[in-house]
Amino acid sequence: MTLDIVVLPGDGVGPEVTDEAVRVLDWFVAKRGVPLRMTRHLFGSASWTAQGTTMPDETWAAIMAADALLFGAVGSLDQKQIPAEERRKGSLLRMRKGLDVFANLRPVRAWPALAESSPFKARTVAGADLIFVRELTAGMYFGTPRGIETQADGTRRGVNTHTYTEAEIARVARFALGLARTRRNHLTSVDKANVMEAGALWREVVTAIHAAEFPDVTLEHMLADNCALQLGRAPTRFDVIVTDNLFGDLLSDCAGAINGSLGMLPSAALSAPDANGRRRALYEPIHGSAPDIAGKGIANPLGAILSAALLLRWTAQAPAEADRLEAAVEAALAGGARTADIALPGEPVLSTRAMADAVIAALDAA
Amino acid sequence: MTLDIVVLPGDGVGPEVTDEAVRVLDWFVAKRGVPLRMTRHLFGSASWTAQGTTMPDETWAAIMAADALLFGAVGSLDQKQIPAEERRKGSLLRMRKGLDVFANLRPVRAWPALAESSPFKARTVAGADLIFVRELTAGMYFGTPRGIETQADGTRRGVNTHTYTEAEIARVARFALGLARTRRNHLTSVDKANVMEAGALWREVVTAIHAAEFPDVTLEHMLADNCALQLGRAPTRFDVIVTDNLFGDLLSDCAGAINGSLGMLPSAALSAPDANGRRRALYEPIHGSAPDIAGKGIANPLGAILSAALLLRWTAQAPAEADRLEAAVEAALAGGARTADIALPGEPVLSTRAMADAVIAALDAA
Ligand SMILES: CC(C)[C@H](C(=O)O)[C@@H](O)C(=O)O
Ligand SMILES: CC(C)[C@H](C(=O)O)[C@@H](O)C(=O)O
Numbered sequence: 001m002t003l004d005i006v007v008l009p010g011d012g013v014g015p016e017v018t019d020e021a022v023r024v025l026d027w028f029v030a031k032r033g034v035p036l037r038m039t040r041h042l043f044g045s046a047s048w049t050a051q052g053t054t055m056p057d058e059t060w061a062a063i064m065a066a067d068a069l070l071f072g073a074v075g076s077l078d079q080k081q082i083p084a085e086e087r088r089k090g091s092l093l094r095m096r097k098g099l100d101v102f103a104n105l106r107p108v109r110a111w112p113a114l115a116e117s118s119p120f121k122a123r124t125v126a127g128a129d130l131i132f133v134r135e136l137t138a139g140m141y142f143g144t145p146r147g148i149e150t151q152a153d154g155t156r157r158g159v160n161t162h163t164y165t166e167a168e169i170a171r172v173a174r175f176a177l178g179l180a181r182t183r184r185n186h187l188t189s190v191d192k193a194n195v196m197e198a199g200a201l202w203r204e205v206v207t208a209i210h211a212a213e214f215p216d217v218t219l220e221h222m223l224a225d226n227c228a229l230q231l232g233r234a235p236t237r238f239d240v241i242v243t244d245n246l247f248g249d250l251l252s253d254c255a256g257a258i259n260g261s262l263g264m265l266p267s268a269a270l271s272a273p274d275a276n277g278r279r280r281a282l283y284e285p286i287h288g289s290a291p292d293i294a295g296k297g298i299a300n301p302l303g304a305i306l307s308a309a310l311l312l313r314w315t316a317q318a319p320a321e322a323d324r325l326e327a328a329v330e331a332a333l334a335g336g337a338r339t340a341d342i343a344l345p346g347e348p349v350l351s352t353r354a355m356a357d358a359v360i361a362a363l364d365a366a
Numbered sequence: 367m368t369l370d371i372v373v374l375p376g377d378g379v380g381p382e383v384t385d386e387a388v389r390v391l392d393w394f395v396a397k398r399g400v401p402l403r404m405t406r407h408l409f410g411s412a413s414w415t416a417q418g419t420t421m422p423d424e425t426w427a428a429i430m431a432a433d434a435l436l437f438g439a440v441g442s443l444d445q446k447q448i449p450a451e452e453r454r455k456g457s458l459l460r461m462r463k464g465l466d467v468f469a470n471l472r473p474v475r476a477w478p479a480l481a482e483s484s485p486f487k488a489r490t491v492a493g494a495d496l497i498f499v500r501e502l503t504a505g506m507y508f509g510t511p512r513g514i515e516t517q518a519d520g521t522r523r524g525v526n527t528h529t530y531t532e533a534e535i536a537r538v539a540r541f542a543l544g545l546a547r548t549r550r551n552h553l554t555s556v557d558k559a560n561v562m563e564a565g566a567l568w569r570e571v572v573t574a575i576h577a578a579e580f581p582d583v584t585l586e587h588m589l590a591d592n593c594a595l596q597l598g599r600a601p602t603r604f605d606v607i608v609t610d611n612l613f614g615d616l617l618s619d620c621a622g623a624i625n626g627s628l629g630m631l632p633s634a635a636l637s638a639p640d641a642n643g644r645r646r647a648l649y650e651p652i653h654g655s656a657p658d659i660a661g662k663g664i665a666n667p668l669g670a671i672l673s674a675a676l677l678l679r680w681t682a683q684a685p686a687e688a689d690r691l692e693a694a695v696e697a698a699l700a701g702g703a704r705t706a707d708i709a710l711p712g713e714p715v716l717s718t719r720a721m722a723d724a725v726i727a728a729l730d731a732a
Contacts, residue, residue: 075560093561119599124485140528140562147563157531158564162506165523192612195459196506197513198524225619232598232623233485246558250613253591254620257598 002035003315006066008059010044012289013299013352014072020301020356021070021308024325027360032324034316043090044074048082054090063095068281068315070308071095073289092284096136099280101269102168103175104136104248105310106286108255108265110235113333117344118260120232125258130238131183132255133176134248136269138168141245164198164244169205171272176242177214186218186239190227190247202244224251231255252286261341262287263300266307268314281315283307297351300339302329305359328362335362369681371404372432374425377411378655379665379718380438386667386722387436387674390691393729398690400682410440410456414448420456429461434647434681436674437461439655458650462502465646467635468534469541470500471676472618472652476601477625479699483710484626486598491624496604497549498621499542500614502635504534507611530564530610535571537638542608543580552584552605556593556613568610590617597621618652627707628653629666632673634680647681649673663717666705668695671725694728701728 007022009015028034041059048054063069074092088094110118110125118125143161151157173189180187189206191199203221210219222230224247230237231254243251256262265286270279285303293299306329313322337358340349350358373388375381394400407425414420429435440458454460476484476491484491509527517523539555546553555572557565569587576585588596590613596603597620609617622628631652636645651669659665672695679688702714703724709715716724 118487119490120486121484143525148567151531155532156567157529158562158567159509160528160562160564162526162528163523165517166521192615196524196526198526201514201522201524225615228594228616228620229622229628232620233626247616249558249591250594250616254594254598256595260599262595 002037003067004065005036005038005068005070005311005315006062007038007040007070008043008063008072009040010072010074010289011046012073012075012291012294013287014074014289016294016297016299016352017285017301017304018070018072020352021304023356024305024359024363025070025308025311027363028312028321028325031363032321034312034318034321036316038070045079045082047090048086054082054086055094064098066280067278068283068311069095069099070311071282071284072304073285073287075289075291093141095282096269097142099269099282100137100271101280101282102135102137102272103172103270104132104134105179105268105270106132106134106248106252106265108132108235108252108258110258111264111330111333113330114259114264114342117342119257124233125235128235128258130235130255131179131240132248132252133172133179133240133242134252135164135168135172135244136248137245138164139245162196162198162244162246164202166201166205169202170209172242173206173209174213175270176240177210177217177219180217180240181214184239185216187220188227188238188241189219189221190224190241190243190251191221192224193221194223206242227251228254232257256286259342261300263303263339263341264306265303266310268307268310270314279314281311283311297353298340298349299352300341301352301356302339302359305329305356324363324366325359328359328366331362331366332358368401368403369433370431371402371434371436371677371681372428373404373406373436374409374429374438375406376409376438376440376655378439378441378657378660379653380440380655382660382663382665382718383651383667383670384436384438386718387670389722390671390725390729391436391674391677393726394678394687394691397729398687400678400684400687402682404436411445411448413456414452420448420452421460430464432646433644434649434677435461435465436677437648437650438670439651439653441655441657459507461648462635463508465635465648466503466637467646467648468501468503468638469538469636470498470502470614471545471634471636472498472500472614472631474498474618474621474624474631477630477696477699479696480625480630480708483708485623490599491601494601494624496601496621497545497606498614498618499538499545499606499608500618501530501534501538501608501610502614503611504530505611528562528564528610528612530568532567532571535568536575538608539572539575540579541636542606543576543583543585546583546606547580550605551582553586554593554604554607555585555587556590556607556609556617557587558590559587560589572608593617594620598623622652625708627666629669629705629707630672631669632676634673634676636680645680647677649677663719664706664715665718666707667718667722668705668725671695671722690729690732691725694725694732697728697732698724
């Protein structure tokens with residue numbers, strides 16, 4: 001069965017890096033027989049300019065029907081000109097919620113070849129290999145009531161609501177505990193249970209699911225502020241980290257400093273499996289649209305390419321091919337391939353296209 | 367006029383490090399004529415054990431009447447045995463709210479002598495000297511509704527509310543902009559305005575106060591996730607950072623990794639000035655009660671001692687004495703004084719007491 005992959009290049013550097021991820025996936029279709037059919041669809045600012053809507057009906061229908069999305073980036077310098085309602089229609093948050101992709105995987109590893117360009121000492125980060133499971137469809141991002149209200153005295157007050165139900169906590173906890181079993185069997189669950197009742201419930205539910213269904217996994221609880229510190233002090237102590245939507249947003253960027261650039265970081269967002277065991281999935285590099293460097297051909301495509309590796313692993317269910325692609329990225333880096341964001345002063349710098357060429361050359365050579 | 371300083375050693379390592387901060391302040395009273403009268407008061411677990419309450423009325427009255435509090439830490443391994451209501455009575459959050467100390471200063475600098483023990487490369491952190499102004503009396507920590515509610519289907523849901531009024535944002539923005547003027551004239555305001563309406567209001571109010579009252583200060587806005595990354599990538603780019611209660615909690619710990627140990631970090635929490643221009647103030651090291659090392663005499667007292675320096679600066683209004691104390695800490699570190707948390711493997715390690723002795727010796731020598 002051929003898998004239907006909807007490609008959404010989007011704004012800013014999105015098209016540049018997505019083109020390279022597609023080119024790499026084409027290699028796996030042609031050379032390794034991975035059954036993917038990729039089709040590009042318009043959305044976001046480009047679509048607003050062309051068609052007066054950030055989310056054409058045709059694109060939304062394709063998104064809802066797809067086996068997976070390969071997403072570039074959304075948000076551009078001229079977003080302010082797009083009415084709020086239209087911005088929401090084409091937003092990442094609407095896609096995440098619409099697809100119910102609650103489990104956001106954000107792997108972070110210290111690439112040995114980048115030890116010199118990392119802001120950290122090698123002794124701090126060498127061997128770091130952790131993965132966030134960030135809850136992606138609830139919490140502060142979606143809670144109501146929300147908005148800006150006018151008080152009795154005429155001044156305003158901003159309100160957002162953080163909520164989690166037991167069911168929302170349980171499903172992401174189960175996912176993270178199951179993932180830990182396939183790795184080093186260690187889960188860190190992160191909350192602010194000392195201050196937030198919703199965090200206390202989070203801790204209680206994770207503890208219960210662990211005891212009932214995954215007692216073989218080592219579970220620790222950690223406060224979110226301490227986790228921010230430990231990610232900088234001792235990132236190698238982590239294996240799988242499960243946390244809520246907002247903490248996951250901050251802490252995964254915190255860990256992103258390990259390589260000195262968000263440009264290296266991929267992500268996958270997965271739904272619950274359907275009756276046939278298939279999960280909907282949204283793959284995207286963690287870096288945003290980076291309007292300041294858009295169109296220059298200098299963005300790092302490795303976040304997008306490593307997102308394609310996650311697609312091979314989770315949607316194509318071809319872990320050996322995913323490993324092959326990750327090894328090719330490692331080989332390209334070891335061979336000295338660097339985009340501007342990961343180069344040391346004086347090191348030769350590759351274009352977006354040339355970096356992808358280096359990865360494809362490594363695939364051919366392997 | 368003698369300043370009335372209420373000393374609250376509290377739990378865990380609190381008494382050990384607070385004793386040393388008091389000893390250092392005694393030096394300033396005796397040798398530099400700083401007019402402080404320090405009195406110790408019971409609260410927290412120790413008080414629960416002795417008197418059956420975490421917050422004796424006498425202590426609360428002293429807190430509310432004091433010119434400043436010198437606080438150790440709260441929270442111990444046997445906290446769970448204390449009823450929730452009593453834990454709240456003796457809690458840090460109740461003191462922060464009761465004193466209305468909305469402006470939480472958390473300076474972070476890269477101490478040159480600790481360049482080797484920092485998890486970061488020297489080129490990343492050398493020269494870093496930033497200060498958080500964390501809003502401390504509103505936001506997620508205090509918003510209502512909050513709690514765990516039972517839904518129609520019998521399962522539970524955790525709820526916390528994040529709210530800020532214009533007035534709450536304005537006063538902390540004014541404080542931070544004023545502080546920036548006394549430093550390098552640069553303010554970074556941190557929010558998630560792209561996701562949270564309360565963050566959009568935050569941004570709007572900070573922008574308006576800046577334009578109307580502090581146009582000479584350079585103001586930038588930054589998303590909280592990006593700030594987490596930049597604190598690891600390029601901490602030297604920051605001067606003053608203003609943010610809300612929850613983001614401030616995480617981001618200041620993130621920056622804490624710069625020295626590799628929270629043990630180095632002081633804080634001050636200040637109220638609005640009264641009619642005589644006096645602010646209530648709560649000084650505390652950022653590290654917690656650290657029950658695992660309590661009673662061993664090995665905790666780093668520098669967070670508490672540097673909090674005493676903030677007391678000299680903000681409550682005693684003796685900036686030259688504050689500078690003198692910070693220089694003595696720097697001299698002690700430069701002379702090789704290290705507690706366990708900041709020592710490299712093989713380096714000789716000082717006790718809590720001996721570290722304070724090294725600081726006092728540096729004061730005497732200067
Ligand atoms: C673009 C933004 C809405 C998004 C988020 O906050 O989730 C981004 O920061 C991310 O982490 O994917
Ligand atoms: C102990 C805890 C309530 C506190 C907080 O979350 O504010 C601490 O982490 C801090 O940063 O002072």
